[in-house]
Amino acid sequence: MVKLNEFHLEDIKSSKHNSAFIQNSNYNILILKLFTLKDKKIEPFNLNLIIENNKIYHFDGDNFIKIDGYDALFEFLDPKINKILEIVAILSNKIEKLENRFYENQDLDNFNKIWFFNKSNLIKMSRVLSKADEAFKEFLKFYHSENQDLNIKFDDLLEHIQRSNKNTDYAIENLDTIYMVHSTYKDEKIQKSLYALTMLSGIFLPLNFIVGFFGINTSSLPFSSGTGGTYYVVLILIISALIFAFVLHYIDRKS
Known part of the structure; x- marks a missing residue:
């Protein structure tokens, strides 16, 4: 079983730690902060992966759970990262519907409250995804495999993270545009x-x-x-x- 430095152990136990790829002489750690959508709010969570001599472990907060190789690691990460794409798509659709209602001159009750709530969620998502993008790129660069199929799979995960980040930034820009138009309309x-x-x-x-x-x-x-x-x-x-x-x-x- 892998023995971690006490400071690294504190890192993986902390739910507030951002995404990071930590290199050590005996092992490497990938902390990947992602998020889920609960009660319409973004809730971040951490995936803590420890790699020691090609042995992979996931720390679930209490125990180190072994993952049998990089193919199994892909299967572990794939549904969680795909879920990110779904959440981004859901919130992007909400922004588009808000935009359509606004441009169709429909009454928007509590517009400022709706705008602030969605903006808060999107900013959290953007911060999480930006850090996850950086950490996962470092991880892939370090563990680039001679197995081309495996490289394609993990590159696809990175592309999903980056696409989610771009779509989130686009939704923020769209939301800000709606706010500017709404403010202009109110001023008029x-x-x-x-x-x-x-x-x-x-x-x-x-x-x-x-x-x-x-x-x-x-x-x-x-x-x-x-x-x-x-x-x-x-x-x-x-x-x-x-x-x-x-x-x-x-x-x-x-x-």
């Missing part, structure tokens, strides 16, 4: 609201002065000759407000 709505308030002030301020004049004994003012002048002015204010609201609603729908 705020500008329209400010414009509407300015227009309302321009309409109601003069009318307000007119209403104020009715409290002064001044002749020749509109509606001052008969009874109910104040009611006429109030009616004009209401009609003006309704017309202005209708125009704003129409412009908003057109935009």
Whole structure:
């Protein structure tokens, strides 16, 4: 059974250790941090592999489990790395659906919350995959085999990690683009609201002065000759407000 340096033993026991390929005179260690999707959240986990004189062991947190050769190691890693591809595809599809809903002008409740949740997951994935890519490349470089079929298999695993990383980065860029467009759209709505308030002030301020004049004994003012002048002015204010609201609603729908 392989005997590890106490510091290396601490490394493989730590769930917080990033992906790394550690070389030692008696053995080498590949710590490969991957992730799974649980309750819509990304949960990283470590695969701890120790190679000593072509003997391969997996440390599961308590025990060293022997893996019978590099073909068996491939079979051990393949489903776990393929699962990464599936998770990236699931989250990428969620981003595409969010994008389609946004560009189809569908209402997006809690957009900022949705955006932050997905961005947080994608950033975690990108960090994990970048480190895994570096560590696995070092591992393959060191253990490059004369067996071409075996090389092809492990190169395929590396390609899956790299493709997952690229797709994750693309999803982050896509999500950021959606956020920028959404922010621009919100800014435009705020500008329209400010414009509407300015227009309302321009309409109601003069009318307000007119209403104020009715409290002064001044002749020749509109509606001052008969009874109910104040009611006429109030009616004009209401009609003006309704017309202005209708125009704003129409412009908003057109935009």
